[in-house]
Amino acid sequence: MTSYIKADCFYYPTEVKPKGYLSLHEGIFGEWADTVPADAQIIDYTGYQIAPGLVDTHIHGYAGADVMDNSAEGIHKISEGLLSTGVTSFLPTTLTSTFEQLEKVSATIASVADQVKGAKIQGIYFEGPYFTEEYKGAQNPSYMKNPRLDEFEAWQKAAKGLIKKIALAPERDGVAEFVSTVTKQGVTVALGHSNGTYEEAKKAVKSGASVWVHAYNGMRGLTHREPGMVGAVYNIPSTYAELICDGYHVSPVACDILMRQKGHDHVAMITDCMRAGGSPDGDYMLGEFPVIVENGTARLKTTGNLAGSILKLKDGIKNVVAWGIASPEEAIHMSTYVPAVSVGISDVCGQIKEGHAADFIVLDKDLELVATYLDGEKVFEV
Numbered sequence: 001m002t003s004y005i006k007a008d009c010f011y012y013p014t015e016v017k018p019k020g021y022l023s024l025h026e027g028i029f030g031e032w033a034d035t036v037p038a039d040a041q042i043i044d045y046t047g048y049q050i051a052p053g054l055v056d057t058h059i060h061g062y063a064g065a066d067v068m069d070n071s072a073e074g075i076h077k078i079s080e081g082l083l084s085t086g087v088t089s090f091l092p093t094t095l096t097s098t099f100e101q102l103e104k105v106s107a108t109i110a111s112v113a114d115q116v117k118g119a120k121i122q123g124i125y126f127e128g129p130y131f132t133e134e135y136k137g138a139q140n141p142s143y144m145k146n147p148r149l150d151e152f153e154a155w156q157k158a159a160k161g162l163i164k165k166i167a168l169a170p171e172r173d174g175v176a177e178f179v180s181t182v183t184k185q186g187v188t189v190a191l192g193h194s195n196g197t198y199e200e201a202k203k204a205v206k207s208g209a210s211v212w213v214h215a216y217n218g219m220r221g222l223t224h225r226e227p228g229m230v231g232a233v234y235n236i237p238s239t240y241a242e243l244i245c246d247g248y249h250v251s252p253v254a255c256d257i258l259m260r261q262k263g264h265d266h267v268a269m270i271t272d273c274m275r276a277g278g279s280p281d282g283d284y285m286l287g288e289f290p291v292i293v294e295n296g297t298a299r300l301k302t303t304g305n306l307a308g309s310i311l312k313l314k315d316g317i318k319n320v321v322a323w324g325i326a327s328p329e330e331a332i333h334m335s336t337y338v339p340a341v342s343v344g345i346s347d348v349c350g351q352i353k354e355g356h357a358a359d360f361i362v363l364d365k366d367l368e369l370v371a372t373y374l375d376g377e378k379v380f381e382v
Contacts (some may be wrong), residue, residue, distance in 0.1 A: 002030065003041040003376075007362070011051040013337045013351045016329050022050060022352070027375035029358045045362050048370060049328075052336040053088025053359035054313045055350045057165065057268060057343050058125060058214065058242055060093045060286070061275035067092045068287050070105045072112045080118035081278055083372045083380040085312040088359040089122045089340070089349035091164060093272075095287040096128030096139040099151055106159035113162060118379070120359070122345045123164025126155065127213065130168035130178075131193035137218045138286050138300055138307035139193060147178035156187075163187060165343050167213045169194035170204035183208030188343045190242070193218040194229055201232035205239060211342055214272055215241040215258055216250050217306070234261040240342035242270045243334075245316040246309050248297050252323040264330040268339035269316050274298055274308035314361075314369045321367060328367060 004021040010032055021042075023030030036042070060067055063081030065074030075092060082090060092109050094102055106124060113121040133141040147168055156163050166182065167190040168175060179189045191204055192213020197220070212233045213219070219229035227234075233241050241262050245255055249272075259267055271277070276284045276293040283301075284291045286308055290301040293310060300307045313335050320326040326334065340350025349359060358376035361369060372380035 004036050005043050007045040007048050007050045009049050011332045024358050024376045027358050029354055029356050049363045051332045051361050052351050054086045054335050055339045056087045056090040056271055056313050057339040058093050058270035059090050059273045062277040064279055066275040068095050070108050075112050079116035082119040086314040086361045086369045087119045089120045091123050091125040093125040093127050096143045103158045106155050110160040110162050124159055124162045126166040130172050132169040134195035135193050135218045146173045167192050170200045171196040175204055176207045179207040179209050195220045196229050198227040198232050201229055205236050210239050212241045215243050240266050240268050243267050244272050245269055245319050246311040256325040267334050268342045269335040271311040271313050272308050277310045318367050
């Protein structure tokens with residue numbers, strides 16, 4: 001049966017369609033129209049806006065659960081909890097760990113990927129372990145090493161082919177061959193947690209790397225004689241920069257500079273959220289490290305360094321608009337279509353498009369989340 005969403009506007013990848021109707025048929029998007037038959041079944045959101053479901057391509061946990069817990073129940077908890085943040089698709093994200101633990105986690109995610117009832121698992125993101133210690137962040141340097149194709153093949157086998165993205169430091173030995181090989185297999189390579197030079201980063205991009213891990217954070221900064229990793233983020237075209245827009249990881253001014261350098265169509269807003277997302281302040285764990293959550297941040301107890309975030313992607317949208325560095329259209333684009341394109345999943349999520357699964361969110365005039373829909377069914381409402 002066909003029904004029609006009536007709303008004030010609809011956010012498409014290349015335009016914002018005005019007041020009208022969006023048809024839904026058996027959980028699939030149909031066409032937008034300015035009129036519908038007199039007897040049409042209407043889902044009335046007059047006064048509200050319709051956007052694609054948000055896509056978080058870098059997220060470690062939520063609602064008290066963490067991907068590295070290696071718990072099927074935990075993966076379900078994250079998936080269902082994310083609906084309240086407007087996220088309908090995500091990449092469960094690992095941390096640097098042992099080969100064996102990463103293999104187990106890959107298998108666990110793969111075992112439940114088709115069963116989750118909340119935000120859809122569109123792949124797995126390996127954040128590590130091929131990093132370097134200088135910018136380790138909240139990652140354990142004892143597990144960091146040079147990339148190995150045999151290891152990756154074993155992880156991918158355990159994941160049943162679900163690994164869509166892997167991050168590494170470009171200065172590691174063997175990067176060129178590794179990047180060239182896995183990108184030909186359809187895996188996106190991201191660069192970060194690195195003290196790499198501009199030339200090392202450029203060489204990795206030439207081999208096929210195309211994403212920058214949480215831009216500015218965990219990477220060598222820009223100076224006038226060595227542009228470094230940040231300079232590479234700015235200057236190397238046709239690459240995508242992950243960006244945490246919580247106001248703590250990156251200042252609004254630095255966010256603005258990045259968006260001006262890359263263009264809003266090459267910035268993928270992410271959360272890097274850890275298990276404390278959606279939970280009260282207090283003591284938590286990120287991987288093997290104790291973390292204190294307070295005053296809007298998650299920080300390592302030992303050093304005070306930032307340890308992931310507790311950001312909700314819907315709030316990142318509001319932040320960049322409030323800071324005056326993006327329009328609502330640009331903010332939604334950076335948290336839906338761009339992240340999906342950056343990891344090659346825009347064919348299944350991140351946009352309102354005829355024939356795609358009807359995963360979408362309802363926003364009020366202030367960009368506050370009102371409702372979340374999966375496959376045309378309402379699964380969360382404020």
